[in-house]
Amino acid sequence: MNFSPPAQIGGVPSVSGVSIVTVTATDPGGLFVSTTFSLSVLPANASSGFAITGVQTISCVTVSGGRRWVSFIPQYSGTDGSPVSFSVVNELLPTTASGPYSLTLYTDNPTLRLRAQQGGSQASYDYNWLGACSAPARQGIAEPGTGLQVRVLGNPVRGSHVEVEVRGVTGQSLSAQLIDLQGHRLGVERIERAGNPERLSLPIDGWVGVLLLEIRTATERQVIRLVQP
Incomplete structure (x- = not known):
C-alpha cells in the first residue's frame, strides 16, 4: 500500500489485518494537526456480509495518569438499513444509538472487544484504543491564529x-x-x-x-x- 498526495491510499495489500494510521498536516509556519484512523484489510476470501471493519477515534482526553475519556465510532460493512445493535464487552450494554460512543477507560486494559448485531448477523472487532490515543494529536489545544x-x-x-x-x-x-x-x-x-x-x-x-x-x-x-x- 502507498500514499499518493493529497488524499489517496492505493495499491494491493500483501497481508490482511488492521493498522493504526496517523495523518499529519503541517503549514509553512510549522504548526501542525494530526488525526488517526484504522485501516482494515480483509482476507481475500472473507465474507462480504455484515462486519465491523474499523474504528474512527474521535477524541481521547487524559482524565488522570491511568484513565482516559475516549469517544469513537465503529465502521461497518454489509449494512442493509436495518437497526444495528452495538455493545462493548464489560463496558457498554447493547444500544441501537448510532454513536459516537464515549467511555472512561483505564490504560491497563488497552484493547476493547466491540460487538454488533444486525438482524441475525453478528460481528466483533478488537479495538486498540490506547494505541489510537497514543498517536500525535491536537485535541483540546488552542493556539492563537489557528481557528477555533x-x-x-x-x-x-x-x-x-x-x-x-x-x-x-x-x-x-x-x-x-x-x-x-x-x-x-x-x-x-x-x-x-x-x-x-x-x-x-x-x-x-x-x-x-x-x-x-x-x-x-x-x-x-x-x-x-x-x-x-
Whole structure:
C-alpha cells in the first residue's frame, strides 16, 4: 500500500489485518494537526456480509495518569438499513444509538472487544484504543491564529456556572456541551452566529468532580477537561 498526495491510499495489500494510521498536516509556519484512523484489510476470501471493519477515534482526553475519556465510532460493512445493535464487552450494554460512543477507560486494559448485531448477523472487532490515543494529536489545544480558540475563565471551576470564551470562529454556528466521564451529556448550548469573542455561561450547579467541555463548529472541535472541587 502507498500514499499518493493529497488524499489517496492505493495499491494491493500483501497481508490482511488492521493498522493504526496517523495523518499529519503541517503549514509553512510549522504548526501542525494530526488525526488517526484504522485501516482494515480483509482476507481475500472473507465474507462480504455484515462486519465491523474499523474504528474512527474521535477524541481521547487524559482524565488522570491511568484513565482516559475516549469517544469513537465503529465502521461497518454489509449494512442493509436495518437497526444495528452495538455493545462493548464489560463496558457498554447493547444500544441501537448510532454513536459516537464515549467511555472512561483505564490504560491497563488497552484493547476493547466491540460487538454488533444486525438482524441475525453478528460481528466483533478488537479495538486498540490506547494505541489510537497514543498517536500525535491536537485535541483540546488552542493556539492563537489557528481557528477555533477556547479559553475557560477559571479552571478549577468555582460556582454554579463555567464561563467560557471562544474566539476565531466569528459568524459561524457553534455548540457547547458538558459531558460526564460516563459519556452522559449534561446540557447543550447552541449559537447560530458566534461573535469574537463569544462568551458562554454553562450551568453546572451541584456537580462535583471532573467534566468534559466540548466546543464544536462545522469543521473544528475541542475537548477540555474541567475540574469542580
